[in-house]
Amino acid sequence: MTDPLDMVFAALADPTRRAILSMLLEDDMAVTDVAEPFEMSLAAISKHLSILSRAGLISQERRGRVKWCKLEPDALRAASVWMQGFGQFEPVNLDAFERFLAAELSPPDDHTPETGSPDPAG
Amino acid sequence: MTDPLDMVFAALADPTRRAILSMLLEDDMAVTDVAEPFEMSLAAISKHLSILSRAGLISQERRGRVKWCKLEPDALRAASVWMQGFGQFEPVNLDAFERFLAAELSPPDDHTPETGSPDPAG
DNA sequence: GCGATCGTCAACCGTTTGGTTGAATATGGC
DNA sequence: GCCATATTCAACCAAACGGTTGACGATCGC
Numbered sequence: 001m002t003d004p005l006d007m008v009f010a011a012l013a014d015p016t017r018r019a020i021l022s023m024l025l026e027d028d029m030a031v032t033d034v035a036e037p038f039e040m041s042l043a044a045i046s047k048h049l050s051i052l053s054r055a056g057l058i059s060q061e062r063r064g065r066v067k068w069c070k071l072e073p074d075a076l077r078a079a080s081v082w083m084q085g086f087g088q089f090e091p092v093n094l095d096a097f098e099r100f101l102a103a104e105l106s107p108p109d110d111h112t113p114e115t116g117s118p119d120p121a122g
Numbered sequence: 123m124t125d126p127l128d129m130v131f132a133a134l135a136d137p138t139r140r141a142i143l144s145m146l147l148e149d150d151m152a153v154t155d156v157a158e159p160f161e162m163s164l165a166a167i168s169k170h171l172s173i174l175s176r177a178g179l180i181s182q183e184r185r186g187r188v189k190w191c192k193l194e195p196d197a198l199r200a201a202s203v204w205m206q207g208f209g210q211f212e213p214v215n216l217d218a219f220e221r222f223l224a225a226e227l228s229p230p231d232d233h234t235p236e237t238g239s240p241d242p243a244g
Numbered sequence: 245g246c247g248a249t250c251g252t253c254a255a256c257c258g259t260t261t262g263g264t265t266g267a268a269t270a271t272g273g274c
Numbered sequence: 275g276c277c278a279t280a281t282t283c284a285a286c287c288a289a290a291c292g293g294t295t296g297a298c299g300a301t302c303g304c
Contacts, residue, residue, distance in 0.1 A: 001290090003137060010135035012205075013128055014292085025208060031251060044293055046252060051291095065250045065301045073208045080205040083134075086147060086195045123260090136262080154280060166263055168282060173261095187271045187280045 004056065008079045011055035016040070017048050024058060024071040031067050126178065130201045133177035138162070139170050146180060146193040153189050 001007055011017055020034055035045035049069060052058045056075035061068050123129055133139055142156055157167035171191060174180045178197035183190050 001135075005140070006135055006137060009131050010291095013123075013132035013135055015125060015128060016292090018127070021208065032249085040292085041294065042251070043253085043295080047292075050252090062251095067251065071208070076205050076208045080202055083198050083202045083205070086143065086193070086198045132261095138262090152280080153282095162262090163264065164281075165265080165283085169262075172282090184270095184281095189281065 004075070005079060005082060007051075007055040008057065008075050011051050011057055012076075012079075014048070014051075016045075017052055020045075020048060020052065020069075021057060021071060021076075024069060028068050028070045031069065034069060126197070127201060127204060129177040130179065130197050133173050133179055134198075134201075136170070136173075138167075139174055142167075142170060142174065142191075143179060143193060143198075146191060150190050150192045153191065156191060 001010060012021075016038065019038075023029060023034060023037075031046060031049060032042065034049065035042045038045060049058065049060065053060055057072055059070045059072050061070065123132060134143075138160065141160075145151060145156060145159075153168060153171060154164065156171065157164045160167060171180065171182065175182055179194055181192045181194050183192070
């Protein structure tokens, strides 16, 4: 998978990664701190972060021992632009839209994965 | 994968499926007609369509022998809403944004998969 | 220098994905 | 009834995914 759009959407398809993005919306974080609320290993989180990084959704800067992760909203914005092309040729079908929203979809300001299955975004 | 957002983003992560969505932007199509520009088997396209359907991105209605595929932009719109939460807390970084756009990202009004690798959207 | 911390790498594992082929199940036209 | 058309199903395959564990390379504090 080499296509930027492929990588962005594939990165967003995982609830753990969406949760990480939501966390980074508040502040830059070290890898260890990103991993802390999740129940999986640090290595797993490290993999998720590298996927997000290759997709351009975050950047990582090493300072000393600590590698800081920073949200890069532009890749997301680009994908959003692509998607919006589909929504604008006709008025919103509110029924179907709200049916979809009701099934889930919490906006990205909720981002605290405190439960056993840490998934504020999914 | 049962989460709606998971399914929408996973569906969008494949260039063939994005191309199909772009084609359906113009008109409803039969499965066979959707498959025609692609180099893969009809069965493969049928699988792609069922993935798009389960994600809510298209609907399918059988009329006689023919199953018509119709774009359902609301699922896309919901995902777009989720994404836009990330882009709005700070002004657009135009440099990074255009760097991303330059790498690819043709808007969904180009949708003719005529080349060997049919991928108008990616 | 030494031990603790931070993070990645490598190897492995089970599941999912994206594709193939061939058979099967409608349906439509004559 | 028969054949062609439209679409899916089932079995298979290689590759990718999401996770684990254990070892490793840096870096910090003392």
